[in-house]
Amino acid sequence: MDRRTFIKTTGILTASAAVLSAGDLAARPQQAESPKSVNPFEQPGQWYKAAFHVHTITSDGDVDVPTRLAQYRKLGYSVVTITDHWKTNDLTGMSDDTFLAICGMEFHPRTGTGAPAHHLLALDLPHPFEFDRNLPAQDLVDKAVAAGAKVFYAHPYWTAHTLAEMSEITGYLGLEVYNGVCDIRRAKGFANVHWDQALNKGIMLTAIATDDVHSSKEINKGWTMIKAPALNKSAIMAAMGSGSFYASCGPVIHDFRIADGAVTIQCSPAVQIIFQFDGAAAGKVFNAEPGKTIEKAEWKLPARPPKWVRAEVIDQNNNRTWTNPIIPK
Numbered sequence: 572m573d574r575r576t577f578i579k580t581t582g583i584l585t586a587s588a589a590v591l592s593a594g595d596l597a598a599r600p601q602q603a604e605s606p607k608s609v610n611p612f613e614q615p616g617q618w619y620k621a622a623f624h625v626h627t628i629t630s631d632g633d634v635d636v637p638t639r640l641a642q643y644r645k646l647g648y649s650v651v652t653i654t655d656h657w658k659t660n661d662l663t664g665m666s667d668d669t670f671l672a673i674c675g676m677e678f679h680p681r682t683g684t685g686a687p688a689h690h691l692l693a694l695d696l697p698h699p700f701e702f703d704r705n706l707p708a709q710d711l712v713d714k715a716v717a718a719g720a721k722v723f724y725a726h727p728y729w730t731a732h733t734l735a736e737m738s739e740i741t742g743y744l745g746l747e748v749y750n751g752v753c754d755i756r757r758a759k760g761f762a763n764v765h766w767d768q769a770l771n772k773g774i775m776l777t778a779i780a781t782d783d784v785h786s787s788k789e790i791n792k793g794w795t796m797i798k799a800p801a802l803n804k805s806a807i808m809a810a811m812g813s814g815s816f817y818a819s820c821g822p823v824i825h826d827f828r829i830a831d832g833a834v835t836i837q838c839s840p841a842v843q844i845i846f847q848f849d850g851a852a853a854g855k856v857f858n859a860e861p862g863k864t865i866e867k868a869e870w871k872l873p874a875r876p877p878k879w880v881r882a883e884v885i886d887q888n889n890n891r892t893w894t895n896p897i898i899p900k
Contacts (some may be wrong), residue, residue, distance in 0.1 A: 677691070813882050
């Protein structure tokens with residue numbers, strides 16, 4: 572969907588939208604309902620590859636639901652959530668012991684600043700499920716959460732959003748740090764700046780990577796690796812709610828943790844490993860020597876440790892992977 576179509580179909584009412592003041596935004600609760608994230612590398616279970624932003628002909632994709640699910644199965648995915656615009660799908664009989672198909676939705680309520688609409692992913696909705704599209708954004712998020720869904724904020728860079736728009740609503744657990752279609756089509760797929768700005772304000776969001784697939788050629792550009800004790804909806808959704816996952820476009824993370832006053836990571840071959848943390852000019856970078864790679868890094872924390880630390884791994888093909896933030900104890 573191009574930006575002109577997006578603006579037309581999402582029902583943006585710029586002229587009548589109420590513009591929130593800085594004081595209004597500051598007064599809003601800061602994701603207080605989000606649970607404290609766990610470190611997946613310290614949790615029991617197995618890793619499962621997941622796609623959480625997927626479209627079919629139910630909205631604006633190019634193939635039907637069975638075909639789309641078969642495409643992801645062939646690529647080794649264990650979990651796929653179908654998230655057509657404003658619509659759910661009947662996925663009865665499409666899961667088995669090795670593959671989990673989850674019903675979801677992408678919904679896009681109006682912002683209060685006059686910016687393009689919020690785009691939000693609701694993972695694990697019942698079918699059928701409908702929203703009253705005229706309700707305020709917060710009411711729609713609340714209704715999705717009440718129905719059992721895990722909500723994530725989609726592609727804020729592509730929708731020209733800042734922390735002001737993202738702070739209008741609460742109840743979502745994380746954001747898309749990478750969106751494949753937004754990257755391929757508009758070079759606006761990364762949201763690491765939005766993520767760090769939220770973290771620096773004490774909004775402890777997790778992050779997923781997605782395809783946002785509409786055309787079959789756009790599959791397998793970004794995914795989420797989930798650590799869970801079993802491949803069933805209860806275990807997978809619990810893992811998503813607790814932050815037991817990481818976002819990836821390629822590199823594999825084997826371990827990431829803070830122990831004995833240092834943060835360490837072990838990963839597949841990389842040319843750069845970055846530890847991002849709170850504060851101005853914050854960040855610790857480890858580079859491989861020219862023509863070589865590195866597979867681990869360690870950074871001794873300062874006497875006054877950061878409030879949060881996340882890691883980013885970049886391989887020789889410029890593919891990236893992001894851990895969720897962890898909090899030094």
